[in-house]
Amino acid sequence: MKQELTCIVCPLGCALTVEIENGEVTEVSGNTCKRGADYARQECVRPMRVLTTTAMTEDGRVIPVRTDSAVPKETLFDCMAEVNRVKLHLPIKRGSVIIKHIAGTDADLIASKDIERGI
Amino acid sequence: MNREQIDLIIVGGGPAGLAAAVAAYDSGVRDMLVLERDVNTGGILQQCIHNGFGLHRFGKELTGPEYAWEYERMAAERNIPIRCGTTVLNVSPDKVVTAVNSDGVSRIEAKAVVLAMGCRERSRGALNIPGSRPSGIFTAGTAQKYVNCMGYLPGREVVILGSGDIGLIMARRMTLEGAKVKAVCEIMPYSGGLARNIRQCLDDFDIPLKLRHTVTAVHGRERLTGVTISETDEYRRPIPGTEEYISCDTLLLSVGLIPENELSKGAGISLDPITGGAVVDEKRQTSCPGIFACGNVLHVHDLVDFVSEEAALAGKSAAEYISGGLDEGAPLDLKPDGKIRYTIPQRIASRDEDVKVYFRVDNIYKNVKIKVINGDKTIFAKKLAAAAPGEMESLTLTGAQLAECGDAKLEFVLEAG
């Protein structure tokens, strides 16, 4: 069985064709680089996405946050529910962990930006 | 009024302005100032909290604020002075910059100026959608600022007009925050956004992309209650009888970006009607000697990585100009054929070095050849398996190829094959 995919790893967005036999990826074509093949194999088994969103600070502002690696696509809304429960103590340093193993995944939620107390 | 003299002024502290400042510093300029209208630097990157930036420039995937931070750090390490909260009112052809902030108005005489003001979103007024004037209609970028910087969700049921990248990114963003995005309408037969964004922002969340569709009416008095969408024909005209009503409380417009060139016009700089930005040479110098332009104020880029690259070139060129001027040989004018909509640069002033030319096509093409013709000689030809308006292409003309040009015109032609 053939399946068409768009590689999302870089902005080139190569159109990939994946050959699947008995639930296993046997061939990937259309990729410009190796990361495309890796992506296609993963995408056909379990799609993974990096989550980027915002979290609330204790003084009612928002700060950009992201997961430090991709999480299974089907957990995105569970991750969002967890982020939306936090109120962050300030100050926060870019890269510091906000939620460890968010929604039970292998990824940590980290801050994308420094934010000081009360400006 | 304060009066100052300075070597270099950079107008704008977004990704282009900061990269230009860093490059100018590294080329020896010390006496410089970056003027930024907003309260902090980083420009539009601060609200682009999604990832996907920096793969070319830093070899890793960063979010917008992280990409901005890399440049803020470089500028800070070099002690580059930045004045935020400062709006430039005027740049004169002889490079006197008039700016205003809470301390008052200042006039600064500069030896060189880099214009890095970025771009602005096309708004509803520029689109002429009939209907009343309810609240709930935003440009996608405004909604992005509300959600990502201020923590407000502007609506619950959303239709997005235009499939540019900001529209696609906002479709995902609003969905993650609990809104229902009912449709993304695109008047063209193809999306203006990156393929990866169609996949990860629309397909991931089963959001329908309606190609050849536009919004033909908005409904509601106080607040938007719905929109009418229609299919469009090949001339982008709505087809009668195809109207469909979609109830929604929010309409986001992602219908294009316009370089913000009021200051350039004031300085009498020649603008390219296609890009909406200045006409520049390969050093990114405008028609006004000593005034350079880079980033989205010059032409709208797909990737910030290319903005940084172009801005670094402009910053370095400004440094060369300050320390003794740029050589100008016999200039070449670049003439795109229309299928190639525009080239950057539009002019090549010196023929000693290799020049990378960026261009954008007007439609989706497969298996085409781009030719660069001077007089009756083809000095360069390259095959392209695919080209699309959404993706900027480039080619490099070598100094040797440029040196053999007898005619002052370089034609850029797209052919089948």
Ligand code: SF4
């Ligand atoms: S295959 Fe490689 S080059 Fe193509 S989109 Fe994926 S990562 Fe980018």
